[in-house]
Amino acid sequence: MTKKKKIQAIKLTSANIGFEEKLWATADKMRNNMDPAEYKHVVLGLIFLKYISDSFEELHAELIKDSHADAEDRDEYLAKNVFWVPKKARWSYLRDNAKKPEIGKIIDDAMIVIEKDNPGLRGVLEKSYARPALDKTRLGEIIDLLGTIGLGDKASQSKDILGRIYEYFLGRFASAEGKGGGEFFTPQSVVKLLVAMLEPFKGRVYDPCCGSGGMFVQSELFIAAHDGRTDDISVYGQESNPTTWRLCKMNLALRGISGNLGQHHADSFNNDLHQDLKADFILANPPFNISDWGGEGLKNDVRWKYGVPPTGNANYAWIQHFIHHLKPTGIAGFVMANGSLSSNTSGEGEIRQRLIKEGLVDCIVAMPSQLFYTTQIPACLWFVSRDRHNHLPAGKAGKFRDRANEILFIDARKMGKMVTRKNRELTDEDIKQIADTYHGWREKKGKYKNIKGFCKAADIAEVEKHGFVLTPGRYVGFEVIEDDDEVFEEKMKRLTKELAGQFEESRELEKRISKNLSNLGF
Numbered sequence: 001m002t003k004k005k006k007i008q009a010i011k012l013t014s015a016n017i018g019f020e021e022k023l024w025a026t027a028d029k030m031r032n033n034m035d036p037a038e039y040k041h042v043v044l045g046l047i048f049l050k051y052i053s054d055s056f057e058e059l060h061a062e063l064i065k066d067s068h069a070d071a072e073d074r075d076e077y078l079a080k081n082v083f084w085v086p087k088k089a090r091w092s093y094l095r096d097n098a099k100k101p102e103i104g105k106i107i108d109d110a111m112i113v114i115e116k117d118n119p120g121l122r123g124v125l126e127k128s129y130a131r132p133a134l135d136k137t138r139l140g141e142i143i144d145l146l147g148t149i150g151l152g153d154k155a156s157q158s159k160d161i162l163g164r165i166y167e168y169f170l171g172r173f174a175s176a177e178g179k180g181g182g183e184f185f186t187p188q189s190v191v192k193l194l195v196a197m198l199e200p201f202k203g204r205v206y207d208p209c210c211g212s213g214g215m216f217v218q219s220e221l222f223i224a225a226h227d228g229r230t231d232d233i234s235v236y237g238q239e240s241n242p243t244t245w246r247l248c249k250m251n252l253a254l255r256g257i258s259g260n261l262g263q264h265h266a267d268s269f270n271n272d273l274h275q276d277l278k279a280d281f282i283l284a285n286p287p288f289n290i291s292d293w294g295g296e297g298l299k300n301d302v303r304w305k306y307g308v309p310p311t312g313n314a315n316y317a318w319i320q321h322f323i324h325h326l327k328p329t330g331i332a333g334f335v336m337a338n339g340s341l342s343s344n345t346s347g348e349g350e351i352r353q354r355l356i357k358e359g360l361v362d363c364i365v366a367m368p369s370q371l372f373y374t375t376q377i378p379a380c381l382w383f384v385s386r387d388r389h390n391h392l393p394a395g396k397a398g399k400f401r402d403r404a405n406e407i408l409f410i411d412a413r414k415m416g417k418m419v420t421r422k423n424r425e426l427t428d429e430d431i432k433q434i435a436d437t438y439h440g441w442r443e444k445k446g447k448y449k450n451i452k453g454f455c456k457a458a459d460i461a462e463v464e465k466h467g468f469v470l471t472p473g474r475y476v477g478f479e480v481i482e483d484d485d486e487v488f489e490e491k492m493k494r495l496t497k498e499l500a501g502q503f504e505e506s507r508e509l510e511k512r513i514s515k516n517l518s519n520l521g522f
Helices: 003-009 019-029 036-065 074-078 091-096 103-117 136-146 155-183 188-198 214-225 242-254 315-324 345-357 428-442 460-465 488-519
Strands: 203-207 233-237 279-284 326-337 361-366 379-385 406-411 455-459
Touching: 019 136, 019 155, 036 074, 036 091, 036 103, 036 136, 036 155, 036 242, 091 103, 091 136, 103 136, 155 214, 155 242, 188 214, 188 279, 188 326, 188 379, 188 428, 203 214, 214 233, 214 242, 214 279, 279 315, 315 326, 315 345, 315 379, 345 460, 361 428, 406 428, 406 460, 428 455, 455 460
Parallel strands: 203 233, 203 279, 279 326, 361 406
Antiparallel strands: 326 379, 361 379, 406 455
């Protein structure tokens, strides 16, 4: 089968199952020797160009039928929140020129004129398709491939498909890039869990380290899936990496989400673009344990209400940044390294103690390992609420009970399934079980009970007895396990190996304690 026929063979409709994977496999073959980090911008930029062209063509066809409208009037499109696409930037023009050696320059020129005519896209689009290192034959093949999206469907269906493809490709590129990929993409199952637990139906949603915008996309999809109004939420974000900021701008535009990401990329600690923002919901996955966050120059910052975070680790700087930007009734859910649950380094323990005693910590979820592209070590989810006495977020008045003297601990470390040799994801059933447990505990009419080995609602006095350590395993205990049929010799071998690992951890902990005591002069 020729390459052209192979491309035609994966014609896409909204009913296809697994079409994203087929499209990825075909597109990835065209990558040749290009690095995924570089190829990402080539493909995602073209997907975005296809989307805005499809949107334009749909409205263009409607305006042609309307005798009172001018189909070539740019204002007609701006009035309906559709990007204006000049003739030589439309997909049909690129398709007709896909086999020409100068296709790279044609695409660059298209991106330039689109940015010129649409101020909201200034500095967002990729404009390096003409570079000699990019194989122009492969580039033409990618245009042919993406041109099959939505053939035979309405343009509105085509746009939805493009949004799905963009998100899927982001995830695959993140996986291919490994650690670097995690800087712009949070695994979808983790985002789904955060959204399912917080239920951001109405109000301001904020992510100060928004990556490619997955938190916003899933929030909108969640609302739509529950028959809500997506225009009931306002999106605010910030991203320090310029290329990731561009990816996010495109991702939101693909979904028709109007978000305030600032006029440029910026570091949330040293250049907070939303200083006066007080959000109803915060969803975030900040980078783990970063040491070069500029803490030396921020020791007197107004955000450090609960203690000055250590300059060598930004975890508690992030936590306090989130709290600072919450409304009095706001709630935040975010990913953290497990060390944040128990670390006492450089005042972290004191900050954590204050957060707990002042009733801000709502729930902690221990996550399984291998969920993230940045690291194979397990992480956790924190849920922090500004008002756990009479929590009345927008649209939820009177729904929640007073839980200020409790913290819910959930141990989800055994959940999830391996989807690749290196990565795990939470299933929809896992997400529902965790979210339902949280809702059942915090809602007045909810049904909740402690489950040995999985969840425990512990009062603050119990947490204090544990030295204000928030590791869920300390509270939920061990599940009752019926006797199994494992051969005794094999079980002893397995248990001995586990015990040896625990001894090793104990020795490491002893060394750290000795070192800390030595630093204190003992």
